Amino acid sequence: MHMQDDFPLLLSTLYDHAVWQYPSQEIVSIGHDRNLHRTTYGATDDRVRQLATALGTRLGTDAGDPIATFAWNNHRHHELYWATSNTGRICHTLNIRLFPDQLVYIVNHAKDKVLFVDPDLSALVAPLLDQFETVEHVVVMGDTAEGTAIPDAIPYEELIDGVEPHGAWPLIDERSPMMFCYTSGTTGHPKGVAYTQRSTYLHTISNLANYNLTDRDNVLPVVPMFHAAAWGYPFQAVTAGAKLTYPGPDLSGEGITNLLVNEGVTLAAGVPTVWLGIQHHLEANPDTDISHMRALFCGGSAVPRAMIDWFEKNAGVRVVQGWGMTETNPVASVATSKLDMEDWPWERQLDVYETAGRPVPGLQIKIVDDEGNPLPHDGEAFGELLIRGPWIAAEYYKDDRSPESFVEGWLRTGDVCKITPDGYIRITDRAKDVIKSGGEWISSLDVENEIMAHPDVAEASVVGLAHPKWQERPVAFVVFKPNAHASVDDVRDFIAMRIAAWWMPDRFVTIDAIPKTGTGKFDKKVLRAEYEALLLSD
């Protein structure tokens, strides 16, 4: 039996609800000019509707057309999110840190029709415009295009000025794409994921309960809007009627901390390196108080236990770790506690908070061995994590590599995990970073987390390098804090009691900084390439 079709899952219904219910709620944003811009849901709606009209009448695009953005987290980017989605268009957020040839590939692959660029980022794309095969208009996101690298572009404010606001949003197929996010794979071209209306709607309302997000909250997405929809926070915040604070280009510890304090941010989200920057700023400015915050949401790469501990004890703020991928739209698990855990000793609670969390209700996970057999959830067995559920992508966008990742309805995450008896995901490693030594697996993550627990260590990365006898052996790359007194021998002694003897890195290399990817993660590819011969003569 299959009942009659009913009303579709459309983000425009959540948007309209919020504008109606919370017209005076604030949206605060740091502009490309570093000035603070302050507006409301109601005033923003007028501009969203003007932009929605202009996308059609002035820029000649239709429902289904991709509109590219190359921008920081700011109020115009917010307007673009909603004007595209509400009209059935597709917001294609370009990662400003991609290499030029990757940008050219994805703009042409997506067939973007228009490109919106922040003025201070215009110099990065101006040299590429000739290679964008489908882009018909470039809009510079400011009052004027003068002084930018694309002086003949259309100024955003001119584009929407005097335009008739869009009326009721169209009723469209809930499986229409509303956003393109491309993942920068380790090899080959980036792969595109098309977030549908349905997927993003379900992700939004399913994640609201994680933090009880309400109109009492003020959400600051440090995570870029060009990175997996800023983990969905713009959609969640609007649905809940929360204040939104967009940080613009200044992602320094000082810049973000000032916003947390001055705007009364209650929940902020970003990668661990952002919070490490804030930790350093707070250490240097011990009078600064962010204890009004409810949570620092942290994801994108493993969160150091020591950092969670530091923020809890020194800043009075809970660091909540989450996990996800572009393909999971993106939040799939969150390390929220359960009732009985609140009475546990803090160190035992930390054992939970340092995990990647437990799945958001509605998602299903399993871990499997090399042959695809399910492994027990005993906290010991580890295998590749597979996930499925109603907001998980089912394929890459027009890409023949889909069958490698989407197998029998499950997404292969490429993460190697244990699942604890309590139901929490403990990421052991990326499948490609697991160190295969003498037929056994060593978790590079476990070892580097132990090293980073040393108080004098700022960052550490452990990679497997080719070894003539053991196939691979671990090598640790260590960045000491400024003014640190510890030596690598101290670090070796520090971790000796904490890891199995055969997990001990063969070498400790002191470096100035761990190389990072465009999204701020440790880039082990670079380390492996640079040091590939280090152990070959051992």
Add this chain to the structure above:
Amino acid sequence: MHMQDDFPLLLSTLYDHAVWQYPSQEIVSIGHDRNLHRTTYGATDDRVRQLATALGTRLGTDAGDPIATFAWNNHRHHELYWATSNTGRICHTLNIRLFPDQLVYIVNHAKDKVLFVDPDLSALVAPLLDQFETVEHVVVMGDTAEGTAIPDAIPYEELIDGVEPHGAWPLIDERSPMMFCYTSGTTGHPKGVAYTQRSTYLHTISNLANYNLTDRDNVLPVVPMFHAAAWGYPFQAVTAGAKLTYPGPDLSGEGITNLLVNEGVTLAAGVPTVWLGIQHHLEANPDTDISHMRALFCGGSAVPRAMIDWFEKNAGVRVVQGWGMTETNPVASVATSKLDMEDWPWERQLDVYETAGRPVPGLQIKIVDDEGNPLPHDGEAFGELLIRGPWIAAEYYKDDRSPESFVEGWLRTGDVCKITPDGYIRITDRAKDVIKSGGEWISSLDVENEIMAHPDVAEASVVGLAHPKWQERPVAFVVFKPNAHASVDDVRDFIAMRIAAWWMPDRFVTIDAIPKTGTGKFDKKVLRAEYEALLLSD
């Protein structure tokens, strides 16, 4: 563009998540024998899986088959909810207060294959079994059928004893029905609403955010499980991992209050008459403390302002009003406050809490005049409320009356409402209860609420009766509290300053009790029929 199909919205995924994450969470239930039964999510899962198997192997039903229940809120009813839904069967909850001919109609209309009956309710259905055309088995929900009115029925415990637990739940079409709820209409046969997996899934996760329901909560649905899925609380509580407390047959003020206190209930849900009973019990037992509760959720009919005020001031518990219909699965709006309202004077806050609330995000509403033209949301204009959204029914189940209620994608609610500038729904009346007097409309609800604000009045109902000159005029039916000293003249004087002069009822009739419908609402049909000639000689 329409992206590839992905994973369906299935309640079994929420269920599996809860059993995995919260195996030791409690389910407490008062049995038909009035004994307290105490179990856990984990132990219940074993029984749900045995029942799921037995529905097929022992009772010969398949996915898509309706299974009728005739039962109180208890743990076996809970097991039936999940064993049917998780296997693609349909739980058809029969309202135990329906008239026999209505029961016969809906069982035959739905084509129920099996009937599950609580032992103490067996006498109500035993005489009807011969008329149930499709029912092949009757199961009595206890250890034995001996001593019941259906002694040859299958005992529930015998049915599942020793049965192999069901394995992984099937992946089914998300638009498969999982529950039938029939509304007892004012005229004609009851109309069936088929709740789909999709509808109930969306209702569940969209409503979680209303109260931030978590595993710290203990939910007591006083609202019957045979009434619109107990407003969805069994599904919401399980999804959140909350404790569940089922009250069984004892819905008295004393019985419910004891559970609130002894089990540590944090959130309870029921119709206003239930809370009035509890208010009276608390007034008589002023040492009883329920201030640990987070909210009393109240719906089904208008909540008296005086009752909200009483619980806030005397019990320290917020009464949260909601609104919905069987056709809206059912919760559609909730009177939650917004940020700035918390600073308002209490009387002004009451103006908000006495409304039917604001729509749950994802739903859209409008009010229209007799010609279907939209009316402004100014708190003054009133018209019929129309609603649409992803969990609103699109039709009645196999019923040619659907076109009367489902018009151009909108559900006609039959409620006459204002919508305040703040976005709250203020129900003025049922369309059929609005009193048409001399070409103007009088809200029967507004007048009876003013009467019930009198401290000596227990209940009051106002209906429009035929009048030779004015078409209709209001008549008030008043039930005084025991030991009350006030007269109807006192009541008339009390409301004179509070309503327009032409809204004043022509007569005040003192009666012992307001007649109630099967779901506990005031039954104005009965009053109108009994007193139809009262004003004809005026």
